[in-house]
Amino acid sequence: MSEGTLYDKVWDRHAVTELPTGQTQLFVGLHLIHEVTSPQAFGMLKERDLEVAYPERTHATVDHIVPTADQSRPYGDDSAEEMMRELEENVREAGIEFDSPDTGDQGIVHVIGPEQGITQPGMTIVCGDSHTSTHGAFGALAFGIGTSQIRDVLATGTVAMEKQKVRKIQVTGELGPGVTAKDIVLTIIRRLGTEGGVGYVYEYAGEAIESLGMEGRMSICNMSIEGGARAGYVNPDETTYEWLAETDAFEDDPERFDRLKPYWELVRSDEDAEYDDVVTIDGSEIEPTVTWGTTPGQGIGISEPIPKPEELPADKQDTARRAQEHMRVSPGETMAGYGIDVAFLGSCTNARLPDLRAAAEIVRGREVDPDVRGLVVPGSQRVQQAAEEEGLADVFREAGFEWRNAGCSMCLGMNEDQLEGDQASASSSNRNFVGRQGSKDGRTVLMSPEMVAAAAITGEVTDVRELEEVVSA
Amino acid sequence: MSDDAPVETIESVSGTGIPVRGNDIDTDQIIPARFMKVVTFDGLGEFAFFDQRFTGEDEPKDHPFNEERFQEANVLVVNANFGCGSSREHAPQALQRWGIDAIVGESFAEIFAGNCLALGIPTVTASTEEIGALQAYVEENPDAEIEIDVERELVTYGSGDEEKAVNADVASAQHKALVEGVWDTTALMKANETAVRETANSLPYMESDD
Ligand code: SF4
Numbered sequence: 001m002s003e004g005t006l007y008d009k010v011w012d013r014h015a016v017t018e019l020p021t022g023q024t025q026l027f028v029g030l031h032l033i034h035e036v037t038s039p040q041a042f043g044m045l046k047e048r049d050l051e052v053a054y055p056e057r058t059h060a061t062v063d064h065i066v067p068t069a070d071q072s073r074p075y076g077d078d079s080a081e082e083m084m085r086e087l088e089e090n091v092r093e094a095g096i097e098f099d100s101p102d103t104g105d106q107g108i109v110h111v112i113g114p115e116q117g118i119t120q121p122g123m124t125i126v127c128g129d130s131h132t133s134t135h136g137a138f139g140a141l142a143f144g145i146g147t148s149q150i151r152d153v154l155a156t157g158t159v160a161m162e163k164q165k166v167r168k169i170q171v172t173g174e175l176g177p178g179v180t181a182k183d184i185v186l187t188i189i190r191r192l193g194t195e196g197g198v199g200y201v202y203e204y205a206g207e208a209i210e211s212l213g214m215e216g217r218m219s220i221c222n223m224s225i226e227g228g229a230r231a232g233y234v235n236p237d238e239t240t241y242e243w244l245a246e247t248d249a250f251e252d253d254p255e256r257f258d259r260l261k262p263y264w265e266l267v268r269s270d271e272d273a274e275y276d277d278v279v280t281i282d283g284s285e286i287e288p289t290v291t292w293g294t295t296p297g298q299g300i301g302i303s304e305p306i307p308k309p310e311e312l313p314a315d316k317q318d319t320a321r322r323a324q325e326h327m328r329v330s331p332g333e334t335m336a337g338y339g340i341d342v343a344f345l346g347s348c349t350n351a352r353l354p355d356l357r358a359a360a361e362i363v364r365g366r367e368v369d370p371d372v373r374g375l376v377v378p379g380s381q382r383v384q385q386a387a388e389e390e391g392l393a394d395v396f397r398e399a400g401f402e403w404r405n406a407g408c409s410m411c412l413g414m415n416e417d418q419l420e421g422d423q424a425s426a427s428s429s430n431r432n433f434v435g436r437q438g439s440k441d442g443r444t445v446l447m448s449p450e451m452v453a454a455a456a457i458t459g460e461v462t463d464v465r466e467l468e469e470v471v472s473a
Numbered sequence: 474m475s476d477d478a479p480v481e482t483i484e485s486v487s488g489t490g491i492p493v494r495g496n497d498i499d500t501d502q503i504i505p506a507r508f509m510k511v512v513t514f515d516g517l518g519e520f521a522f523f524d525q526r527f528t529g530e531d532e533p534k535d536h537p538f539n540e541e542r543f544q545e546a547n548v549l550v551v552n553a554n555f556g557c558g559s560s561r562e563h564a565p566q567a568l569q570r571w572g573i574d575a576i577v578g579e580s581f582a583e584i585f586a587g588n589c590l591a592l593g594i595p596t597v598t599a600s601t602e603e604i605g606a607l608q609a610y611v612e613e614n615p616d617a618e619i620e621i622d623v624e625r626e627l628v629t630y631g632s633g634d635e636e637k638a639v640n641a642d643v644a645s646a647q648h649k650a651l652v653e654g655v656w657d658t659t660a661l662m663k664a665n666e667t668a669v670r671e672t673a674n675s676l677p678y679m680e681s682d683d
Contacts, residue, residue, distance in 0.1 A: 013672075013675070013676060014672065014676070015672070016662075016665055016668050016669050016672045017665055017668055019655070019658070019661055019662070020649065020653065020655050020661065021646045021649045021650045021653075021655050021656075021658075021661075022645055022646045022649055023646045023658075025661075025662050025665060025669075027669060027672045027673055027676070029676065029678060029679070036509055036561070037560065037561065037562070039512040039513075040512070040513060040514055040562070043512070043513060048659070050659070050663070053666075053669075054673075064506075065510060077510075079510035079511065080510060082512060083510060083511075083512060086512045120678060122677075122678065123678060128560055128562075129559070129560055130558065130559050130560040130584060132560075144559075144560035144584055145560060145584070145587075146560055146561075146562040146584060146587055146588035146591060147562035147588070147591075148562060148588065148591030148592070148658075148659075149587065149591065149658075151659055152658050152659050152662060155659050155662075155663060156659065156662040156663050156665075156666070156669065157669055157673065158662050158665075158669055160658040160661070160662065162644075162646050194497055194554060194557060195497075195553065195554040195557065195580060195582070198554075198580070198582065198583055199583070225584075228554070228557070228582065228583075230583055230584065259677070260677055260678060262677075263677040263678070295497050295499075295557075315496055315553060315601070316496070318495065318496065319495065319496050319497050322495070412501075412506045413506060413507065414506045414507065414509065414510060421529075431499075431501070431558065433499045433501040433502065433558060434501070434502065434524070435501050435502065435505050435506075435524050436501050436506075438506075438507070440505070440524040440529070441529065
């Protein structure tokens with residue numbers, strides 16, 4: 001078992017007791033909730049006549065169902081309106097802070113926590129959403145939970161968990177031009193498999209990770225779950241502290257920052273920490289990476305051929321065959337030139353300010369292919385506002401993109417933003433599962449925001465490095 | 474334990490089986506997101522595997538969940554990494570409401586297995602070969618009884634000379650929880666309120682909270 005890692009330290013400090021099941025009862029430092037997975041939990045609480053134990057450690061937003069065009073109430077979609085009302089009522093009754101769209105603070109749950117500074121190193125963070133792993137970028141222990149566990153957390157401020165193993169993933173070297181955090185994580189998942197992380201927490205380390213900004217680290221931690229790991233984290237460092245110092249939580253209270261910093265330093269993994277497994281990946285060999293199939297593990301470098309199913313491990317062949325049929329791709333070809341109908345720039349993986357900036361750089365002065373629908377959906381209202389002030393929104397609009405309001409949008413198609421029929425999309429999100437973007441015949445190709453921008457311009461999956469001017473940039 | 478907490482033990486589940494083949498069957502397939510726009514889990518059963526069962530025009534497709542002979546089944550037999558993807562409890566809820574009481578597979582995604590446990594659905598694992606054999610058996614004997622013995626970690630099926638008892642794996646916390654009836658973690662943990670408060674107070678970020 002691991003020893004001296006951030007995971008061990010945060011775990012030990014939050015462990016309340018061992019339960020008769022052998023699981024540990026773990027205190028939850030921050031419970032994030034949203035409209036999709038919380039109403040049933042509040043319902044169960046009411047059935048048992050229980051109250052929310054730590055409303056001040058709970059924070060709510062609305063993201064999955066929120067329309068990204070017309071947000072006037074009542075929402076056009078009755079069931080979305082009902083979910084919103086339910087959430088409003090639950091948070092009001094319990095006294096939980098709620099970033100509703102009229103606060104200017106609303107956004108995808110995994111974007112707003114970090115941007116407001118409520119996500120902090122050394123915390124345990126849970127949310128009824130598998131991409132809660134995102135918050136691990138700050139050196140928090142953050143993982144997704146199911147609805148019954150949400151009930152547990154609401155009622156007790158704790159969650160029952162089994163301790164997991166820790167795998168250190170070292171990404172060495174320097175990334176090449178046009179290669180981003182998204183390409184790193186797609187490579188990791190491809191290498192270790194979609195279930196390679198089951199039973200593990202991932203610690204991401206190495207120069208290529210440490211030299212990333214917080215947003216890049218979030219993109220990587222975000223997709224830990226796509227590799228089967230419920231949580232992933234990066235040890236906090238100066239990059240982390242700089243980000244935190246500028247958030248609401250610490251901006252006006254530098255003393256609090258100074259008080260907490262020793263704790264953040266303390267929970268960092270020790271130099272001689274023991275890991276259950278260590279994997280090293282050479283970052284300089286990573287190419288812009290895209291998926292060819294229907295699981296996030298089915299990725300390849302943009303210049304590599306799509307694999308022949310029969311050359312894959314036996315347990316992957318069947319899935320690969322079905323995926324290739326669904327995607328209509330053939331082994332031996334590369335993904336470059338794969339025609340797309342929709343370019344989606346959004347989601348909790350890649351819709352933060354630097355993501356939009358990088359994509360805007362590629363889009364600037366160019367036009368979206370006339371046969372492509374391009375959507376930009378900022379991760380939060382704050383990101384949206386900042387991007388508007390910086391002129392990024394204009395860059396996108398002038399190129400022919402739709403500039404929409406913050407939410408999950410086409411990442412999962414629970415609002416009106418959905419693929420239609422067998423449309424293919426270049427998407428900066430995290431899941432290419434069949435049906436994920438709203439149409440069961442839809443085809444999703446995952447890639448970085450830069451690659452989405454390039455695909456939008458050319459109308460096909462394109463090596464961003466080959467777009468003129470971008471190379472020199 | 475608080476008195477309103479249901480204490481139920483699940484030592485074994487028996488019934489007939491239904492095979493759903495394929496690795497990496499994700500929760501978006503088990504219950505597409507568009508059916509999650511609900512504030513209760515009632516009625517989710519009919520949407521289990523919806524997009525695998527029906528065409529865009531709502532015409533039924535070939536899928537075990539559509540087959541007459543499997544309609545009474547309560548033991549789902551799946552392959553590897555079943556339930557990967559989102560944390561939505563809607564997925565096991567939909568399966569349970571369709572009629573599934575236990576799932577046997579090669580492996581399960583963790584959050585999914587945890588969600589199943591919270592509903593009292595055992596997720597039991599066995600080797601690829603054993604699962605393949607069980608799926609083939611169920612396919613040919615849709616009315617035959619299968620027993621998932623959670624306590625002894627055995628899956629038994631077939632009769633007479635053909636009877637098979639397969640060693641299965643039940644994760645230890647799940648085993649305890651189901652066999653001893655302690656899967657209602659809310660009640661268990663609520664009882665430790667004071668200790669929780671102490672742990673909370675020892676954390677620097679709590680202390681410095683306004
Ligand atoms: S953006 Fe997508 S992955 Fe992220 S929380 Fe929303 S639906 Fe989930």
